[in-house]
Amino acid sequence: MSGRVLSDATLSEIARLRDAYPQAESALLPALHAAQDQVGYLSPEAIADVAEALGLAETEVTSVASYYSMFFLTPVGRHKIRVCTNLSCYLNGAEEVLHRLCERLGVSPGETTADGRILLEAVECLGACEEAPVVLADTTRHARVTAAAADDLLGGVR
Amino acid sequence: MPELLLMKYAGQPGRDAVEEYVRTGGYEAATRALKELTPDDLVAMVEASGLRGRGGAGFPTGRKWRLTPKREGDVRYLVVNADEGEPGTFKDRTLIEGDPHQILEGVLIASYANQVHRAFIYVRGEMFLGYERLRRALEGAYARGFFGRNILGTGFDLDVTLHRGAGSYECGEETALLESLEGRRGEPRVKPPYYPAVKGLYGRPTVLNNAETLAHIPHIVRLGADGYKAYGPPILYSVSGHVTRPGVKELPIGTPLREIIFEHAGGLRPGRTFKAVFPGGSSAAILTAEHLDTPADFDSLAKLGSMLGSSAIIVMDDTTCIPAVMRRTVEFYRDESCGKCTPCREGTIWLSQILDRILEGHGRMEDLELMDGIAQQMTGICLCALGESVPPPLRASLKYFRDEFLHHIRAGSCDVVRTPVAAGGARG
Numbered sequence: 001m002s003g004r005v006l007s008d009a010t011l012s013e014i015a016r017l018r019d020a021y022p023q024a025e026s027a028l029l030p031a032l033h034a035a036q037d038q039v040g041y042l043s044p045e046a047i048a049d050v051a052e053a054l055g056l057a058e059t060e061v062t063s064v065a066s067y068y069s070m071f072f073l074t075p076v077g078r079h080k081i082r083v084c085t086n087l088s089c090y091l092n093g094a095e096e097v098l099h100r101l102c103e104r105l106g107v108s109p110g111e112t113t114a115d116g117r118i119l120l121e122a123v124e125c126l127g128a129c130e131e132a133p134v135v136l137a138d139t140t141r142h143a144r145v146t147a148a149a150a151d152d153l154l155g156g157v158r
Numbered sequence: 159m160p161e162l163l164l165m166k167y168a169g170q171p172g173r174d175a176v177e178e179y180v181r182t183g184g185y186e187a188a189t190r191a192l193k194e195l196t197p198d199d200l201v202a203m204v205e206a207s208g209l210r211g212r213g214g215a216g217f218p219t220g221r222k223w224r225l226t227p228k229r230e231g232d233v234r235y236l237v238v239n240a241d242e243g244e245p246g247t248f249k250d251r252t253l254i255e256g257d258p259h260q261i262l263e264g265v266l267i268a269s270y271a272n273q274v275h276r277a278f279i280y281v282r283g284e285m286f287l288g289y290e291r292l293r294r295a296l297e298g299a300y301a302r303g304f305f306g307r308n309i310l311g312t313g314f315d316l317d318v319t320l321h322r323g324a325g326s327y328e329c330g331e332e333t334a335l336l337e338s339l340e341g342r343r344g345e346p347r348v349k350p351p352y353y354p355a356v357k358g359l360y361g362r363p364t365v366l367n368n369a370e371t372l373a374h375i376p377h378i379v380r381l382g383a384d385g386y387k388a389y390g391p392p393i394l395y396s397v398s399g400h401v402t403r404p405g406v407k408e409l410p411i412g413t414p415l416r417e418i419i420f421e422h423a424g425g426l427r428p429g430r431t432f433k434a435v436f437p438g439g440s441s442a443a444i445l446t447a448e449h450l451d452t453p454a455d456f457d458s459l460a461k462l463g464s465m466l467g468s469s470a471i472i473v474m475d476d477t478t479c480i481p482a483v484m485r486r487t488v489e490f491y492r493d494e495s496c497g498k499c500t501p502c503r504e505g506t507i508w509l510s511q512i513l514d515r516i517l518e519g520h521g522r523m524e525d526l527e528l529m530d531g532i533a534q535q536m537t538g539i540c541l542c543a544l545g546e547s548v549p550p551p552l553r554a555s556l557k558y559f560r561d562e563f564l565h566h567i568r569a570g571s572c573d574v575v576r577t578p579v580a581a582g583g584a585r586g
């Protein structure tokens with residue numbers, strides 16, 4: 001087996017996931033989450049390891065992974081800042097927040113900063129519209145974000 | 159106002175701890191269901207309650223359960239749809255974060271009623287906090303014997319698995335969700351034959367319900383169908399946009415839009431006037447001030463060519479540019495289309511191109527008819543309802559706000575914010 005990248009811990013987590021479902025394929029999404037959490041993105045080696053652990057074809061795993069917006073097949077920043085630009089957030093100033101973050105990070109939506117650390121994304125409704133505009137910084141949700149608050153939020157990520 | 163049912167404790171601290179939920183009467187309904195009621199009693203009770211699914215389609219829950227074949231010895235599954243993603247909708251997340259055991263108790267009762275021993279909760283990938291609270295809640299409930307083997311000494315077994323999605327609105331569609339749960343791309347299955355009730359997860363009969371739908375179940379068991387109905391029956395409206403007190407409002411179903419927006423959600427910001435509203439998520443036809451006295455229920459909104467959908471009410475005041483809102487709406491469905499059906503895939507691309515050109519000042523007069531024609535061609539021929547999502551709001555916008563589109567085409571610019579369009583009364 002060439003180019004194994006997943007650690008023993010990740011592989012044993014995937015084995016646990018596989019046994020948690022009546023059929024092994026069902027563990028694919030959670031296994032891809034685990035692999036991405038470790039590697040930072042789904043490299044061909046990571047895909048190969050997941051495919052082998054679940055007994056699936058690599059092409060199948062790649063095809064599935066490429067369908068979902070939370071999976072990345074090329075390297076991206078470890079930190080992910082997701083700005084909701086859907087209706088309720090849009091109506092409450094999300095564009096300004098996104099603009100400010102683009103400026104501060106020197107990127108366009110969908111890009112990672114030059115130092116490779118932070119990915120900025122414009123995303124769809126995060127199901128928290130009462131807090132519009134909403135920004136998800138890694139796993140933490142920030143409510144009623146102003147352009148100024150967006151600056152502070154970056155401080156927390158760096 | 160009557161006491162709240164679903165939102166009574168939501169948001170109080172520590173609600174993911176099983177002790178706290180039990181302290182306020184939690185799992186008493188499930189205990190009674192498992193010990194004193196038969197599965198048939200429960201299906202009949204839910205039918206009598208009139209509960210309709212809260213995922214958007216409004217299918218009667220009791221009937222769904224009755225339609226699920228229950229042959230002795232067959233494997234059946236229960237799948238909870240917690241993939242909440244319809245723009246403007248946040249009631250499931252609010253319940254999951256605010257009082258997660260309520261949903262788990264619903265899962266337990268629904269599983270017993272349908273003689274299911276294996277349940278899955280499909281949680282939206284971006285719902286990090288909700289997933290964590292559900293995980294803690296489930297762990298605690300297992301430890302107290304509400305899940306696992308021989309639950310409460312009744313001999314009933316149930317295992318529940320939490321499953322995380324990975325960022326795809328389309329996976330909220332029930333057959334796409336099952337595909338995703340089986341480890342594939344989230345593309346819908348063809349109905350027939352793939353109705354989840356008969357040929358669902360792994361080809362087995364599957365009860366698939368929305369998270370809020372299941373949160374109603376413990377209350378129906380606790381109060382009885384009539385006692386429950388006396389609360390309205392209750393529904394959760396997600397109210398957002400240009401209101402001063404946005405949030406989940408638990409109210410009797412059929413509360414008029416005006417009361418929801420101006421009393422419960424605090425009305426508009428000072429000095430603003432009402433312009434338009436999506437009454438049921440962004441795939442519902444928008445309505446205007448003249449419709450504000452409409453009861454927000456299934457039939458009344460359907461009569462206006464709109465819908466209750468996921469009961470997400472997005473309010474827009476006079477600072478809103480309707481063509482720009484439509485562009486955002488179309489872009490969303492364009493980006494989330496799974497691409498399987500041509501009208502959905504191509505129609506949303508064309509429409510967003512036309513809206514781009516109108517908003518950039520290069521629109522043509524023919525564009526309005528062109529958009530209406532494309533919207534008509536998208537209706538009625540797609541595999542799933544995503545392809546049907548754009549035509550209602552777009553066509554309603556072209557009908558009620560034609561002048562605004564025309565202004566963009568003629569003047570090449572937007573003047574909405576500077577000279578608010580008076581939308582016929584209804585002040586905040």
Ligand SMILES: Cc1cc2nc3c(=O)[nH]c(=O)nc-3n(C[C@H](O)[C@H](O)[C@H](O)COP(=O)(O)O)c2cc1C
Pocket residue numbers: 210211212213214215216217219222239240241242243244327328329330331332333366367368369371542543544
């Ligand atoms: C594109 C699309 C997205 C959907 N998203 C969701 C969703 O996020 N949550 C949900 O419960 N139902 C969603 N639905 C509706 C489901 O297909 C299904 O009707 C519902 O989950 C059934 O549960 P219920 O009977 O309890 O309402 C969606 C439907 C479509 C067509």
Ligand code: SF4
Pocket residue numbers: 328345346494495496497498499500502503540541542543544545546
């Ligand atoms: S209507 Fe759109 S989202 Fe639904 S199956 Fe067809 S292409 Fe996919």
Ligand code: FES
Pocket residue numbers: 084085086087088089090124125126127128129130132133134245246247
């Ligand atoms: S529109 Fe931004 S969270 Fe819903």
